[in-house]
Amino acid sequence: MGKYVLRRFVNYFILAFIATVTAYITSSAFMDxxxxxxxxxxxxxESSIKSxxxxxxxxxxxxxxxxxxxxxxKIFLHGDFSTTVHNNPVFQEIMTRAxxxxxxxxxxxxxxxxxxxxxxxxxxxxQYKASDQTVTYASYLIIATPxxxxxxxxxxxxxxxxxxxxxSLIRFSGEYTADIPPGFFPWFTDQLSHxxxxxxxxxxxxxxxxxRYQRSVMLDVLASDFxxxxxxxxxxxxxxxxxxxxxxxxxxxxxYFAYAFGTLVAGSAMLEVVFSWHGMGEFTIxxxxxxxxxxxxxxxxxxxxxxxxxxxxxxxxxxALDPRVRI
Amino acid sequence: xxxEIPISTTADTDVVTPRSKPxxxxxxxxxxxxxxxxxxxxxxxxxxxxxxxxxxxTINIYSPTDQDIYALNEAPNAQHWFGTNTIGxxxxxxxxxxxxKSLLIGIIAGPSASLLAAIIGSTAGYFxxxxxxxxxxxxxxxxxLPAFFILVLLAPMLRQLSWMAIVVFLALFGWMIMAQVVxxxxxxxxxxxxxxxxxxMGVSTPRILSRHIIPNVAxxxxxxxxxxxxxxxxxxxxxxxxxxGIQKPDVSIGTLLAEGSGAAVTRPWLFVFPAGVLVLMLxxxxxxxxxxxxxxxxTSGANRD
Numbered sequence: 001m002g003k004y005v006l007r008r009f010v011n012y013f014i015l016a017f018i019a020t021v022t023a024y025i026t027s028s029a030f031m032d033x034x035x036x037x038x039x040x041x042x043x044x045x046e047s048s049i050k051s052x053x054x055x056x057x058x059x060x061x062x063x064x065x066x067x068x069x070x071x072x073x074k075i076f077l078h079g080d081f082s083t084t085v086h087n088n089p090v091f092q093e094i095m096t097r098a099x100x101x102x103x104x105x106x107x108x109x110x111x112x113x114x115x116x117x118x119x120x121x122x123x124x125x126x127q128y129k130a131s132d133q134t135v136t137y138a139s140y141l142i143i144a145t146p147x148x149x150x151x152x153x154x155x156x157x158x159x160x161x162x163x164x165x166x167x168s169l170i171r172f173s174g175e176y177t178a179d180i181p182p183g184f185f186p187w188f189t190d191q192l193s194h195x196x197x198x199x200x201x202x203x204x205x206x207x208x209x210x211x212r213y214q215r216s217v218m219l220d221v222l223a224s225d226f227x228x229x230x231x232x233x234x235x236x237x238x239x240x241x242x243x244x245x246x247x248x249x250x251x252x253x254x255x256y257f258a259y260a261f262g263t264l265v266a267g268s269a270m271l272e273v274v275f276s277w278h279g280m281g282e283f284t285i286x287x288x289x290x291x292x293x294x295x296x297x298x299x300x301x302x303x304x305x306x307x308x309x310x311x312x313x314x315x316x317x318x319x320a321l322d323p324r325v326r327i
Numbered sequence: 328x329x330x331e332i333p334i335s336t337t338a339d340t341d342v343v344t345p346r347s348k349p350x351x352x353x354x355x356x357x358x359x360x361x362x363x364x365x366x367x368x369x370x371x372x373x374x375x376x377x378x379x380x381x382x383x384x385t386i387n388i389y390s391p392t393d394q395d396i397y398a399l400n401e402a403p404n405a406q407h408w409f410g411t412n413t414i415g416x417x418x419x420x421x422x423x424x425x426x427x428k429s430l431l432i433g434i435i436a437g438p439s440a441s442l443l444a445a446i447i448g449s450t451a452g453y454f455x456x457x458x459x460x461x462x463x464x465x466x467x468x469x470x471x472l473p474a475f476f477i478l479v480l481l482a483p484m485l486r487q488l489s490w491m492a493i494v495v496f497l498a499l500f501g502w503m504i505m506a507q508v509v510x511x512x513x514x515x516x517x518x519x520x521x522x523x524x525x526x527x528m529g530v531s532t533p534r535i536l537s538r539h540i541i542p543n544v545a546x547x548x549x550x551x552x553x554x555x556x557x558x559x560x561x562x563x564x565x566x567x568x569x570x571x572g573i574q575k576p577d578v579s580i581g582t583l584l585a586e587g588s589g590a591a592v593t594r595p596w597l598f599v600f601p602a603g604v605l606v607l608m609l610x611x612x613x614x615x616x617x618x619x620x621x622x623x624x625x626t627s628g629a630n631r632d
Contacts, residue, residue, distance in 0.1 A: 015464075015468060026480060027480060140613045149606065
């Protein structure tokens with residue numbers, strides 16, 4: 001088991017490395033970091049722009065491969081991921097922002113997956129009943145809605161709700177309130193009131209897509225022979241479904257979780273921007289808008305590491321669930 | 328009935344009893360589709376939106392670029408059916424124009440991505456060996472390197488080109504997962520007798536792929552192409568929301584939503600109409616794709632008994 005997981009992990013590690021280097025090279029090829037300084041008033045001289053860029057290691061006069069090599073050696077020898085255009089170390093910036101994003105991403109994707117699995121199984125058991133139809137139509141409606149539209153709609157509803165009860169119970173701007181009284185309880189309620197809407201949006205997104213897949217996999221399982229065998233040897237309908245059905249239906253889903261995770265990362269990045277959270281999503285989009293090569297490569301590294309962890313986890317889950325896989 | 332032995336009652340009649348033809352696959356699929364309510368709900372809605380996109384502006388006196396300076400920021404009324412924005416542009420006219428562009432983007436990009444998936448996936452599965460390893464690595468790389476990131480990165484460059492460039496890129500980054508599915512399917516059928524027979528008869532490899540392999544995975548490809556329309560439109564909308572997709576003077580639903588989302592609470596018509604039209608249209612396409620999948624897939628729960 002350990003050896004297998006390690007081998008898969010190394011495989012994904014190499015992928016993450018190549019993805020990050022590719023991101024660095026493509027960003028260097030397509031971005032013009034000097035443009036940001038040329039428009040400044042008072043105008044900077046060409047040589048001072050060049051020296052600023054040299055400081056970031058993004059001087060376009062140096063060949064791209066040479067820059068990439070310098071960038072890589074700095075990472076591997078000193079653990080230094082270079083600096084952003086605002087002169088902050090990229091690594092430090094990612095560390096502060098990562099917790100913001102992970103909070104949303106982890107809670108949202110886990111709750112979304114659980115809700116999706118439950119709804120999918122339920123829909124399959126109640127196939128073509130009114131409840132199944134409702135869930136199906138609702139999830140297609142959510143899948144058809146762009147992420148930021150879900151965010152804006154939730155904001156509109158929350159505004160109405162706040163107006164109705166006369167106090168801003170649900171907050172949807174920023175990640176925390178600046179002036180809350182000290183102590184755990186005020187902090188906790190403040191977190192809840194800020195997290196509610198973005199998490200809800202992410203959960204809806206995840207649950208909608210997962211439930212569709214879970215439903216169709218579960219339908220296949222329900223029609224297979226071993227469910228009939230379980231029933232005929234005297235298991236009740238409920239335990240046959242849960243112990244034999246759901247367990248088997250989760251196997252193909254574990255692969256799908258890893259694939260769908262990328263969509264959730266992109267979705268949560270958009271939600272961060274909509275709800276003005278200062279997380280990795282905002283960092284990624286800003287890095288590109290500001291032609292910040294080091295920051296862009298850093299954000300791809302962050303996403304690649306997340307993908308690496310989720311892919312490895314999904315393979316472990318697959319191996320743990322599938323009785324045919326013995327590793 | 329077809330196997331019933333014909334009993335000749337009169338010796339001199341030469342009439343051949345018409346043998347009932349075996350039900351063709353297309354007839355079967357159509358019969359299943361016909362009895363699915365989802366197909367009809369989706370189909371009628373989609374038909375309405377296509378008509379709306381094509382002919383919507385012929386019954387409107389304003390064009391998307393007109394500015395009615397006597398009606399700035401107006402709520403929906405008899406003159407401006409969906410209201411106007413800050414510079415007096417008619418939201419109805421803009422929504423129709425945006426819908427045209429979004430629909431066009433989806434219809435071109437979605438199926439193109441499926442075509443790419445079919446070619447690359449079947450090539451990887453059929454040849455196996457080193458070619459397969461390289462393709463699978465490339466697919467995994469593209470899955471780790473977020474497509475949205477590359478699209479955003481290339482956006483400033485795409486901005487100078489026409490909107491068609493965005494369509495090309497949406498297709499170029501939308502094929503990976505489907506290619507994996509096609510590859511697995513190809514591996515499952517490439518050793519079947521009909522493929523072997525074709526190979527031993529000297530049929531060329533591209534012809535085997537296009538005549539024997541791809542038709543066998545066509546059903547999932549059709550569903551994928553339909554869903555690809557949805558995901559291409561969604562991606563374009565998100566790109567345009569961050570001002571990275573379609574650029575002025577072109578409008579798409581995404582650019583309209585980007586302008587309208589800030590005023591979603593105070594002047595809801597700027598946001599609600601384009602968003603509603605987009606969501607309902609994509610909803611219709613998804614419902615049709617779902618019905619299509621149920622009808623095509625012989626193993627799906629609906630067709631089992």
